[in-house]
Amino acid sequence: MxxxxxxxxxxxxxxxxxxxxxxxxxxxxxxxxxxxxxxxxxxxxxxxxxxxxxxxxxxxxxxxxxxxxxxxxxxxxxxxxxxxxxxxxxxxxxxxxxxxxxxxxxxxxxxxxxxxxxxxxxxxxxxxxxxxxxxxxxxxxxxxxxxxxxxxxxxxxxxxxxxxxxxxxxxxxNVMIDTLLKHSSRLNPPKIWKELNLQKRKYFVLTLHRPSNVDEEEQFVTLLNLITSLTKDFHIIFPAHPRTRKILETLNFNFKNLHFISPLGYLEFNYLVKNALGVLTDSGGITEEATVMNVPCITLRDTTERPETCAIGTNILVGNNPEKIDEAFKTLFSGHWKQGQIPELxxxxxxxxxxxxxxxxxxxx
Structure with a gap:
């Protein structure tokens, strides 16, 4: 065959x-x-x-x-x-x-x-x-x-x-979890780990690439302003997709705790996710990995094709609603984030x- x-x-x-x-x-x-x-x-x-x-x-x-x-x-x-x-x-x-x-x-x-x-x-x-x-x-x-x-x-x-x-x-x-489990012992820190002297549970990982979040400049900057204001000066590491990077280069902003870096390899990126206090993302796959690694995940979308990550995992949906985002950060910093479970199979x-x-x-x- x-x-x-x-x-x-x-x-x-x-x-x-x-x-x-x-x-x-x-x-x-x-x-x-x-x-x-x-x-x-x-x-x-x-x-x-x-x-x-x-x-x-x-x-x-x-x-x-x-x-x-x-x-x-x-x-x-x-x-x-x-x-x-x-x-x-x-x-x-x-x-x-x-x-x-x-x-x-x-x-x-x-x-x-x-x-x-x-x-x-x-x-x-x-x-x-x-x-x-x-x-x-x-x-x-x-x-x-x-x-x-x-x-x-x-x-x-x-x-x-x-x-x-x-x-x-x-x-x-989930075959993606096959890969995560196989390589979990090989995860390694990227250069930014030493450059910023990052410490476990003392930073956030951010990924954004959906048109609804990044294509409209005013909406994109408003979202970044909100996130940076709610993270209590914790470092936010943002590996930017090439498409997103092009948009960022046209914007004029200065967020002192937000660090844009080039896309990372699999082992380095998941090292960052595993050791983060939380992940903010509009990606579906990352919500699955965060659930298995028991890392709080705030999804900047109103819908998900992976409802199990919300039903029993560590993920919640907030869209770009300021009130929902604010409430998510309050829950996270209070130490009351829900305890996730790993979905069947x-x-x-x-x-x-x-x-x-x-x-x-x-x-x-």
């Missing part, structure tokens, strides 16, 4: 790493499994791409489609054109996509038009917010997918409401379950 695995952007790398490891284990046991790793090049900054392959022990891609940036339509079209060529030259039995980035949707469309089955890892998650490009990617991908590998019961229920048969849905847990074995299901479904020996 030949599987083509798609990686396009930073969140994908953490998800494909344990899947590839699980496949390689089965290959060593003699199973008729082969894979080809396709990097679309959707993220092309070295810190967002190549570094992850080295840190997470992922084999370098068999091909990089080098699509790089562009508008949503330009990037989607470029990925589809290049991936169609890839499939014509390298046929496969299954295309495996992960997450909800543009590459996920674009490669799914191409695969189905070529008559190839698609497996979607992290299927079924929904925020209900159609202003998010990722939500559109999820809906399109799941409308075409053949095999749905899910992270939660919530995702299962979303798929069932769409009429997806039970025998196509596989609750396997987020145990480091998700990728193994996926590969075992594939072996059973395709009757591999």
């Amino acid at each position: 030949n599987i083509t695995i798609i990686a396009g952007a930073r969140p994908n790398f953490m998800k494909i790493a344990p899947i590839i490891e699980a496949i390689e284990k089965k290959i060593r046991l003699g199973f008729d499994l082969h894979y080809r790793l396709v990097h679309t090049g959707q993220h092309y900054d070295n810190n967002l791409s190549d570094t992850f392959f080295k840190e997470l022990d992922i084999p370098f891609p068999d091909i990089n489609l080098n699509v790089k940036s562009g508008t949503q339509a330009e990037q989607t079209a470029a990925i589809m054109i290049e991936f169609e060529k890839e499939l014509e030259q390298n046929t496969c039995d299954l295309v495996l996509v992960v997450g909800d980035v543009t590459s996920t949707m674009a490669c799914t469309i191409v695969a189905k038009k070529e008559g190839i089955k698609v497996a979607h890892v992290e299927a079924g998650i929904r925020s209900g917010d159609m202003t998010m490009p990722e939500e559109i990617n999820r809906i399109v991908t799941d409308s075409l997918t053949d095999l749905f590998f899910t992270t939660s019961i919530h995702a299962n229920e979303n798929l069932k409401r769409l009429g997806i048969p039970d025998n196509q849905i596989f609750f396997v847990g 987020w145990d480091g074995q998700s990728a193994e379950r996926i590969v075992n299901h594939l072996i059973e479904i395709f009757k591999l020996k």
Whole structure:
């Protein structure tokens, strides 16, 4: 059986790493499994791409489609054109996509038009917010997918409401947590740790990249002003996405406790998260990692596609509502943040379950 695995952007790398490891284990046991790793090049900054392959022990891609940036339509079209060529030259039995980035949707469309089955890892998650490009990617991908590998019961229920048969849905847990647990002992401090003499639970980590938070300059500065005023002069470390960095460079501000740094590798970033007093983010994946590391997480969004991080994890939603943000900081500094629990099957074995299901479904020996 030949599987083509798609990686396009930073969140994908953490998800494909344990899947590839699980496949390689089965290959060593003699199973008729082969894979080809396709990097679309959707993220092309070295810190967002190549570094992850080295840190997470992922084999370098068999091909990089080098699509790089562009508008949503330009990037989607470029990925589809290049991936169609890839499939014509390298046929496969299954295309495996992960997450909800543009590459996920674009490669799914191409695969189905070529008559190839698609497996979607992290299927079924929904925020209900159609202003998010990722939500559109999820809906399109799941409308075409053949095999749905899910992270939660919530995702299962979303798929069932769409009429997806039970025998196509596989609750396997969270592959991103497989990666976190595997590498937890290897986390290491970035340069900023020594430069600012950071101490455990004495600083915050901030990430922002959603258009609703960063595209409108006045809103962006207002949000940063609010956050810096509520953090009691604690350092705030902000690894800025390249897109966000461009916006920051056009703004005139001076926040003495807010430190913009270049994007970090996986091991350094999660070291910062693990030892922070709290995380402020508009990213979905970071809420999952914070929950497993039991770090308070304030999500600057009104909706989440990962409700389990709020229901039983360490995450709360505040949007950009000043009152909710203020209340969150009061709770955090008072020491009364909720005690989170780890969601079901987020145990480091998700990728193994996926590969075992594939072996059973395709009757591999």
